[in-house]
């Protein structure tokens with residue numbers, strides 16, 4: 001097996017395949033530990049995947065735990081949605097994931113950049129990599145592409161359907177001991193400075209905060225990310241406080257996100273796309289670590305359970321499994337209208353703050369136990385807009 005890309009998707013797949021005694025080469029163009037531009041937040045779906053991988057304990061050891069997600073409306077209204085969550089720098093998380101794949105039995109080959117994938121004959125793929133100044137080729141019956149949001153490798157593997165990405169986000173690290181003392185929440189803030197998106201402040205280990213903004217839908221094409229970020233941190237009280245006496249730990253860096261489970265083929269023959277290269281990052285929230293691992297596990301399980309029936313059976317099982325997630329992605333994509341409707345967003349936040357039933361529903365959304373479709377129904381919005389609160393605001 002060849003797995004290309006050692007982020008959460010590739011490492012999850014490599015660990016599962018290698019633990020099933022299959023021979024796995026895990027290739028990445030980078031030399032680890034390597035940074036990945038990210039908000040670093042782990043939400044419940046990441047924990048579900050880590051549980052399947054047997055890695056919850058080791059990740060918990062390096063992560064900064066959070067009490068939940070605080071959603072802040074455009075008008076400053078806010079609510080704490082409780083769900084298992086944490087923040088862990090990707091430099092450390094991905095290093096741990098690579099080690100877990102190697103510990104499972106995979107061979108890790110850093111510094112290998114994908115150049116081409118050729119379907120050599122009925123059973124084998126030939127994958128070409130550049131390695132320093134030389135070229136290296138490897139052969140395998142199964143190839144898993146896990147190269148994230150970059151378009152070039154998806155095109156080279158022949159899985160690309162749409163080059164353009166639908167979202168863009170930037171982030172920066174800031175250390176602030178003073179603020180970190182009493183702060184254990186992942187903050188998602190809607191603000192007029194971030195049109196078509198939201199800003200975040202996530203506390204991580206060693207009093208280092210991950211601060212960023214993301215644009216979704218078509219908004220990112222019209223936005224100057226740096227200027228928007230500067231406006232956001234100048235206006236949002238918490239970000240402003242952090243910056244006041246905080247130490248800047250990194251430059252502002254940005255990256256596109258491939259969202260919506262669209263833009264690439266999931267599988268053709270023995271070649272499968274997993275993680276963000278097939279758009280597994282959520283629209284609306286931009287979270288994607290959990291679903292990257294989940295699809296990596298799904299592809300690996302499909303190979304393990306179906307390969308005796310041939311390539312089409314594996315591709316079918318994987319495609320059916322991943323397509324089951326599609327309705328959720330579709331709702332999240334449509335719910336991006338909230339970014340442009342401050343009144344509705346504020347109502348949603350205040351209703352959740354004052355109504356336990358609805359707050360549970362929101363918690364269920366993060367925990368994946370509530371169908372998000374209520375965000376698009378008339379009856380759902382009637383309750384949000386006209387329903388009464390049944391308890392004091394949190």
Ligand SMILES: Cc1cc2nc3c(=O)[nH]c(=O)nc-3n(C[C@H](O)[C@H](O)[C@H](O)COP(=O)(O)OP(=O)(O)OC[C@H]3O[C@@H](n4cnc5c(N)ncnc54)[C@H](O)[C@@H]3O)c2cc1C
Nearest residue numbers: 005007008009029038039040041114148169275276288289
């Ligand atoms: C600013 C920002 C904030 C985000 N915040 C969050 C968050 O807080 N929580 C969350 O869950 N998600 C977040 N995301 C999304 C998250 O980063 C992705 O969903 C996740 O990283 C996808 O994992 P992956 O394994 O599919 O790809 P990646 O993590 O991108 O890993 C891909 C790997 O492939 C390698 N690679 C790329 N090209 C090649 C090549 N040609 N040859 C060989 N190797 C290659 C790369 O070096 C990399 O190691 C954020 C994204 C951005 C941009």
